[in-house]
Amino acid sequence: MEQPTLPRQGASPRARTQPAPQNLDFMNVPEQGVAGLQRRMSMDVKPVPGGGRAKPQPRVRPRQAKCRALYAYDAQDTDELSFNADDIIDIVRE
Secondary structure, eight states: OOOOOOOOTTOSHHHHSOOOOOOOGGGSOOOOHHHHHHHHHHHHOOOOGGGGOOOOOOOOOOOOEEEEOSSOBOOSSTTSOOBOTTOEEEEOOO
16 A cells, blocks of 8 residues: 655645746836936936045043042942042042
8 A cells, every 4th residue: 555645845836837027117217307317417426425525633632630549438428439449530520
């Protein structure tokens, strides 16, 4: 007695047919009128990056005063700052 087998992949006639090519002409952009002329001209001439201006120099920030903590401190209240020994602290205002 012969065992039944499953059909092989791609064996059905539906899988062999190629899908019909779709007409995508509606996606084309018309080349008429002022917009088409502007489009053609913009493809030929590329603008200079940055409008031809030189890159601006970075702003120099004034150096802030800094200090290194000699010992650790735990804040005792909400308006105090906790830090560890050897932490670098930026002095914003004296």
